[in-house]
Amino acid sequence: MITAAAQGNGFLSPTGVEIAFVLVGLATLGAAAVTVTTKQLVHAALWLVVALGGIAVEYLLLTAEFIAWVQVLIYLGSVVVLLLFGLMLTKAPIGRSPDADSGNRPVALGVALVAAAALVWVVVDAFRTTWIDLDGPAQGSTKVSGEILFRHWVLPFEALSVLLLAALIGAIVLSRKEPAESADTAPATDKKGQR
Numbered sequence: 001m002i003t004a005a006a007q008g009n010g011f012l013s014p015t016g017v018e019i020a021f022v023l024v025g026l027a028t029l030g031a032a033a034v035t036v037t038t039k040q041l042v043h044a045a046l047w048l049v050v051a052l053g054g055i056a057v058e059y060l061l062l063t064a065e066f067i068a069w070v071q072v073l074i075y076l077g078s079v080v081v082l083l084l085f086g087l088m089l090t091k092a093p094i095g096r097s098p099d100a101d102s103g104n105r106p107v108a109l110g111v112a113l114v115a116a117a118a119l120v121w122v123v124v125d126a127f128r129t130t131w132i133d134l135d136g137p138a139q140g141s142t143k144v145s146g147e148i149l150f151r152h153w154v155l156p157f158e159a160l161s162v163l164l165l166a167a168l169i170g171a172i173v174l175s176r177k178e179p180a181e182s183a184d185t186a187p188a189t190d191k192k193g194q195r
Helices: 002-007 016-037 041-061 065-089 105-126 142-152 154-175
Strands: none
Touching: 016 041, 041 065, 065 142, 065 154, 142 154
């Protein structure tokens, strides 16, 4: 009976992990849709946290724990905080912003659908003939991911850190106030207020 149940898992009888993967994926997709459609910038940043957190959960469900924690530390812990600091430092409007919608929703939707179709096609084409060795180490494990990342992807990894540093410096520069005219540079006046 146990053998029959183990062999019965197929396309029509999904496991609990597969059901959770689909449910979390739908929640992540909904959060991403709200992120790009809301007119409040702070709400968009907070919904982005939900979407990125959902992606981290998806990585955990795929047994890629290293990538999941990198997602949490870098994207949730750094990029979203950087975005919120940028909103606060540049004095962006906190409430509803009419400038948050450019009126190009049909064009944006078309570009999003074309980009999604291209990404799906690239992933399906890249992994069509790939087989996973279930007896070897998990492909998303910390050991395998660390070896691939620090052997083949060191330069892009470091370039990303420089990009994030440049974005932080840009936010600081944009938030600086212009220095007020000092008293030394003001024109001299006599007692009657004339020069």
